[in-house]
Amino acid sequence: MTVTNIDGQLTLDFSVPANCPPPNPNLADKLQKLAAAMDTAISSKLSPSISHQNITARRSRIAASMREDGRRLQLIQSWLMGLAVRHRDGTCPTQLSKISNRSHLDSFASIFHWQKEGAKSLEYLYTGFDRGDEIAQRLGSIGIHSANDALAAVELLESLGNPADRQIDPIGERVEALRRKAIYQQVPDFYPTPGEIISRMLQLANVQPQHPCLDPEGGAGDICVALRDLGVENIDCFELNAGLAEALTLLGFVPLGRDFLTATPRPIYDRILMNPPFGEDAYIQHVRHAYDWLAPGGELVAVLPIEHPSRIKKRRQFSEWLDSLEAIRYPNPSKAFTKGDLPRQRLRYRYCAIETHLIHLCR
Template sequence: MQLSLFKIIPEHTTPGEIYTFNLNTPNPKQAAKLQELATSMQQSIDNKLNPAINKQRATKRRKTIAQSIIAEGVELQTIQSWLLAIAQMWFVGNTPEVLRGISQKSQAEALYKISQTARTLEEVEEILSNEYYQDRIKSLKRASICTAGEIMSAIAEIQKVVKPDEVDTTQQELNRLELKIIGMKSGDFFPSPPFVCDRLIQLAEINENSRILEPSAGSGCIAESILKKYPQANLEVVEINPTLRSILELKGFNLVGRDFLGYTAENSYSHIIMNPPFSQLIEHIYHAWKLIHSGGILIAIVPESVFFNKKYKDFKEWLENWNLYDESLPKDAFLQSNNPTNVATRIIKIYKP
């Protein structure tokens, strides 16, 4: 009698009992193949999660396009995580039978796409007869996943291992919030363009001992420029707007306060670098001055009107008491902002004795 490889009757089997031989042993070769497929996706994922269009001045159209590209990146990231999960199953030796035929990215992608559309057996059966899905269905058949039940089983086995919250959706959420703030007029929100941020940092005289604060940090333009040039900088930020605070948190900044005018610190700062709300310009700069220790530097963007409008007479005199340095920014400087304005501006720099 010829015995099946899958049904072997050992000596201890009782009458009527069928013993199933388990071929589900570790397979490092198959694991490595799936890991290689997953790794090959990384460059495309990185490009989509950080689309080039995001580096251009933000408009709603550009941000909408970026949001769509980032969503594609998150989807690829999930498919990659599914391939890695199956690879790990092969490495350990606990691959469910329904997943053993998967050897291509297209098969993991087909399962993921179906999982996003169908939740019940009936819905998967409808997909099997839908012309739009036939290429994916053929791909799954090559993996011996043919029926609606097998498709649901395969998806369920992967989802036992890969939880939705394990996929990083930070960039997708960040882009959604940044789309929300384009055109926001409340709170004097006019983000500093990159070249303005760079000039602020050039003037700042930051060193390894600097303790830096950015009040009213907005969406983090100045803070990002600081950390780009000084990655280890001891930087803290304050922001009152809830949406902008969420953006700063997603970007990983150290938020230490909400309303800057009510903010106090146990230790003073060596540097405060700021683009304050012009509607409360004087109050913000005076308060910043209180938070800087002797020998510290305050750098701020101010409207050009500080230097000729009579309402700023006392404030201008106060600035000049501290050996003020100032330089005019190009007239169209903030037309390049993500929230543009044609207000003429200057950078001021003062040392605290």
């Protein structure tokens, strides 16, 4: 790599130099293990327990700071993995060949942060080398003896992998924030559908890319995204909550309307996948209404609470209606919706102790 200073700007050549050190599988293994060992710390920082408590300004600040620490750790982890690959195949640039532990990369992560903040923050780097501060001593031990060398090394570290993988997605961040807000505020009947249940729904409905599909209660978009990942292009939805409707729009699913029950049925959908509200038996009206949106030969799969023999007339009539359509019931795994009680998933799911099953019916 060559570095030329022209009017204060660094010009870098990232081609692999011919005098790279030979492959070093032992160091590659060490760096790879260091990277893998960071998973738990990264997860706890990106999903801090304090963020699952009642929201306050102080807790929000602490949670935001912890998530920033998590992103810093992710950056270091990506560098460790990139270096491991290069040491394994013998293409590690000489300037980075002496990096053998996380503390070296901690220093480079600070420099990376200072670069993002601008020239004023980079003064710490230049004055640090002028005074022989700790960062200069630490980097000097691996052959980095000036601020310009350090900046060039950071750029080279970035070139090892795909920087796009670490770029913050502002849309994704906003969608997740809206999702968390809906969970924290306990939006009525908002219980996101777990991925394993969505997979079963797609399988039962035999969804194909050419099928026009509808999710009458779009929520945070879990079902819609799964349909899109399957290759479906014609996906419509409704969503009553304003924040969740915004999340759907950001994801590219503009709701047809807010209140599904007030919309006039159009029997144009080959497949309808839905997780309707359970409160006050609202699912009964939602499923009946959704059935009217099915095209001839269409199929509907819905998440419903398990029905028990009931004296409540509308529940009994609904069960009889399902039977008349030869609906098939498939029990979900026990406590399928309780996974929101696990630390890593609290940001994406909400605890619900109601036992559920899937119903599959055809028009």
